[in-house]
Amino acid sequence: MATILIIEDDMTIHSLIKETLDLHGFKTLSAYSGTEGKLLFEQNQVDIVLLDLMLPGMNGEEFLQEIRHNSTVPVIVISAKIDQNSKLDLLTNGADDYIIKPFDVKELLARIQIQLRHASKASGSSMKAIHYKNISVNLDTREVKINDHTLHLTGREYAILLLFLENPQKVFSRANIYESVWNEPFFDSDKTINMHISNLRNKLNSDHTSYIKTVWGIGFKFD
Numbered sequence: 001m002a003t004i005l006i007i008e009d010d011m012t013i014h015s016l017i018k019e020t021l022d023l024h025g026f027k028t029l030s031a032y033s034g035t036e037g038k039l040l041f042e043q044n045q046v047d048i049v050l051l052d053l054m055l056p057g058m059n060g061e062e063f064l065q066e067i068r069h070n071s072t073v074p075v076i077v078i079s080a081k082i083d084q085n086s087k088l089d090l091l092t093n094g095a096d097d098y099i100i101k102p103f104d105v106k107e108l109l110a111r112i113q114i115q116l117r118h119a120s121k122a123s124g125s126s127m128k129a130i131h132y133k134n135i136s137v138n139l140d141t142r143e144v145k146i147n148d149h150t151l152h153l154t155g156r157e158y159a160i161l162l163l164f165l166e167n168p169q170k171v172f173s174r175a176n177i178y179e180s181v182w183n184e185p186f187f188d189s190d191k192t193i194n195m196h197i198s199n200l201r202n203k204l205n206s207d208h209t210s211y212i213k214t215v216w217g218i219g220f221k222f223d
Contacts, residue, residue, distance in 0.1 A: 002047040002116055003027045007037035007063065008078065009055055013101070017050060017078075020105045026112075034058030038066055041073075048115055049075045050108075051095075061093065068094040072142050074115040074155045078103065092195060096155040114183050118159055130165050132222075134209065137165065146204065156181060157200045164212070164222035173219035 004021055008014040009032045021028050029044060031037035035057040041049065049067075053060035064075060074096040079086070087098045097111050130137040136145045142158060144151045153161065159181045163172070174193040175186035197220060201212045213223045 001025060001027050002112075003029065003045060004112070005029045005031065005037060005040055005044070005046045005049045007031045007034065007049065007055065007060070008052040009033060010052070013052075013078075016105065017108070020109065021112075024109060032056075034060060034063040037063055041067060041071075046073055047119065048112060049073060051075050051077050053077065053079045053081065053090075061090070064090070064094050068152055068154065070152070072153060072155050072158050074119060076108075076111055076115065078108075088191075088195060091154075091156070091192060092199060094154040115155075117183065118155075118181070130162070132165050132168065133211075135165070135204070135211070137162070151203050153200070153203065154196075156196050157203070160196060160200055161204075164220075168222050171215050171218055171221045176219065 004026050006014060006017050006021075006028055008017065014030065014032070018028050018030060029040050029046070031040050032055075034055045037049070037051070037055075038058060040046075051060050051063060055063070058066070060077065060079070064077075067073070067075075075094065076097040076099060077090050077095045078099050078101060079090075080101040081087075090098055096115060099108060099111060128139055130139065134147050137143070144153055144158065144161065160177060163177065163180055172180075177193050177197075178184070178186040197212060201210075204211045211222055213221050215221055
């Protein structure tokens with residue numbers, strides 16, 4: 001049974017989410033501020049966080065920044081902000097998905113299941129670790145290191161890195177990466193892949209080695 005932390009201060013929306021998740025067999029934890037959410041996150045084993053942005057005390061962006069120092073637990077932002085820049089900023093800063101209010105509970109459930117399937121796939125590997133050049137990944141703890149320096153990756157960045165590490169030298173198109181990691185059809189106008197690749201590339205370049213190569217007109221490969 002997956003444990004989902006709901007951080008939402010609107011009582012009506014919070015109750016709707018909680019009742020839906022309870023009905024579908026999830027265990028839920030409820031927080032009505034970012035500060036309360038952070039405390040519950042630290043005290044419990046959480047599988048997914050559903051995060052509002054406009055919260056009393058610590059807001060959603062601050063909460064996300066705090067937990068991303070040492071956690072890759074999937075975070076789905078639920079917000080009334082509809083502009084593309086807000087969405088891209090949140091994805092850049094560690095969110096794994098973004099759903100706009102008002103939302104369909106069936107869509108929310110589908111997005112939760114996608115995150116759970118991806119997390120299960122990553123943790124279900126028979127291997128305990130992956131090593132490639134100076135990179136090491138502990139598949140149990142999801143800790144990523146380069147030369148013993150820990151990298152703080154978002155859930156999407158971690159998933160993309162595993163895809164590359166499991167298929168070194170293979171060239172992936174943006175559609176390949178999106179459909180493998182997001183488990184959704186790829187739309188050519190979506191710039192999300194380029195943003196996540198750029199962020200991952202910058203983090204991996206901490207030892208001044210270029211791991212992700214651009215194959216012009218096709219996509220990317222790990223070298």
